[in-house]
Amino acid sequence: MRRLPLADRSAGLVGSMIDSSTSLLARQTHDIVRFAMGAPSDDLMPVELLDRFAAHAVPGKYSYGASEGEPDLVGEILKLQTEHGYSSGPGRITITTGGMQGLDLAFKLFVDPGDLVVVEGPTYTNGNATALSYGADLLEAPVDGDGLVVEALPELVARAGRPPKAIYTIPNFQNPSGVTLSLARRELLLELAAQWGAVIIDDDPYGLLRFDGSPIPALNELDPGNPLIFSVRTFSKILAPGLRVGWVDADASLQPFLINAKQAMDTCTSVPAQRTVAEFLAGGHLQPHLDRVLGLYRQRKEAMGAALVRHFGDAVRATDPDGGFFLWATFADAAVDTSSLFESALAEGVAYIPGPAFSTNDHFHDALRLCFATSTPGRIDEGVARLKTAVDRIGADR
Ligand SMILES: Cc1ncc(COP(=O)(O)O)c(C=O)c1O
Missing domain, CATH: 3.40.640.10 (Type I PLP-dependent aspartate aminotransferase-like (Major domain))
Incomplete structure (x- = not known):
């Protein structure tokens, strides 16, 4: 096949594992708890108001x-x-x-x-x-x-x-x-x-x-x-x-x-x-919207912190943010590789972003990013439990 006359700069385009996870997840047909994308869940977006303003003729x-x-x-x-x-x-x-x-x-x-x-x-x-x-x-x-x-x-x-x-x-x-x-x-x-x-x-x-x-x-x-x-x-x-x-x-x-x-x-x-x-x-409408969602984000963050302690105990250390969407979890066992864990976690029904995606030096193999904003506390617990099952499975294979 003839080579296309690509500019040198095309080789410097590295893309984003985060964005690619949107299409990867869309292709899955089984139930997945979604800790991967950093986005509010539909119920935490002011959808009705946005629809109403979007319909205004201007x-x-x-x-x-x-x-x-x-x-x-x-x-x-x-x-x-x-x-x-x-x-x-x-x-x-x-x-x-x-x-x-x-x-x-x-x-x-x-x-x-x-x-x-x-x-x-x-x-x-x-x-x-x-x-x-x-x-x-x-x-x-x-x-x-x-x-x-x-x-x-x-x-x-x-x-x-x-x-x-x-x-x-x-x-x-x-x-x-x-x-x-x-x-x-x-x-x-x-x-x-x-x-x-x-x-x-x-x-x-x-x-x-x-x-x-x-x-x-x-x-x-x-x-x-x-x-x-x-x-x-x-x-x-x-x-x-x-x-x-x-x-x-x-x-x-x-x-x-x-x-x-x-x-x-x-x-x-x-x-x-x-x-x-x-x-x-x-x-x-912004402040009332924020007033509504912030308490729920706090609840979700707390649910994720508690679920990590419940299912992993000391095996995982996580940050405890005062806002935003993400927790960063690091495994006590540095041999856990969150990139190779990803596939079995996905099969188990939970998605996250592996640590190395956040480094150009291939660091953070033993860490992962979890978005707590998208899931209810019940689903968060379920997702963390599935993550634990995936980690145990990988551990048994090691
Ligand atoms: C730190 C940071 N900067 C920029 C963006 C991109 O924002 P947008 O979706 O508006 O392009 C994101 C979205 O995840 C982000 O987390």
């Missing part, structure tokens, strides 16, 4: 929209930010097609092939995939219970021999670990980024999903107007991921570049989806 709704986004939605986002103690400005907001497009735009604007990019280890698979698609050289930095170990960066960077161009962080209820970056580390991160002239790609889809503890100021609240902070936000986790509506909050000088990039990409984010979100926000 002139121009099915036409092209402005590349920077629908003015009504931008206005609602500005209001939402003010309610949460942060003042932005219209020139700083660009609507994106989900948070993923915000990440793509960030790496596209700031990263040339071979540039050093600090990433958390573990981190969101698709963030790494996007950085790699622009030829980034990834420097994986450790994460502990207080988020990215920012104090470790100077030595890691010195060893790399050059300053990073960008630092990719998920400060709140990190994907996959569930941990949150402490205030002291946020402050140090701002200092180091200024020293290196590195942009901080602050990816925060889960910040509004805090169900315990007090909020920690966001990076752009700590240093408003700092041009090195590039904030990526999305409605996927607080409303519904299928909408594919997010936004970027970045220095106003970047907006012309963001618009040019979007015009070479998708022209504008879906206008009907933007209008639906704008009407949802304008109607004052």
Whole structure:
């Protein structure tokens, strides 16, 4: 067969095991408890309200929209930010097609092939995939219970021999670990980024999903107007991921570049989806929706923590997040390989994401990400019990 004339860059496209699990699971015909995708369950999305607003006839709704986004939605986002103690400005907001497009735009604007990019280890698979698609050289930095170990960066960077161009962080209820970056580390991160002239790609889809503890100021609240902070936000986790509506909050000088990039990409984010979100926000529905779901997420997180203790005892150590969707579980027996466990877990009727999917260095073989947001407490217990059966089966075969 003749070889296709693929560009070299196609070899750098690594894809995402997380996203591939959507089609993998869709092909299964048996009952599976779904801990894999990071998405709210249908009953925790405001489906009726979204349907109602989606059905509203609005002139121009099915036409092209402005590349920077629908003015009504931008206005609602500005209001939402003010309610949460942060003042932005219209020139700083660009609507994106989900948070993923915000990440793509960030790496596209700031990263040339071979540039050093600090990433958390573990981190969101698709963030790494996007950085790699622009030829980034990834420097994986450790994460502990207080988020990215920012104090470790100077030595890691010195060893790399050059300053990073960008630092990719998920400060709140990190994907996959569930941990949150402490205030002291946020402050140090701002200092180091200024020293290196590195942009901080602050990816925060889960910040509004805090169900315990007090909020920690966001990076752009700590240093408003700092041009090195590039904030990526999305409605996927607080409303519904299928909408594919997010936004970027970045220095106003970047907006012309963001618009040019979007015009070479998708022209504008879906206008009907933007209008639906704008009407949802304008109607004052977000806070009541969050008030309804947050207690349920807490319940689900607690159910998962309890199920892990019940079924695994000391054999598994898990994080205990104050918000978001994920627990990160590590096996005490380092010989457990969550990648090879996956197939038998799936056969047993439970899906998760294996630890190595969150590293470019093939780390975290003994860990896995569990999403507690999608299942009821009863199903969570059932899923963890199935996981235990799969682990025992693999152990017996070893
Ligand atoms: C940390 C992080 N960033 C970005 C995204 C992508 O969000 P969206 O679905 O809006 O593209 C996700 C979704 O899982 C995420 O967890």
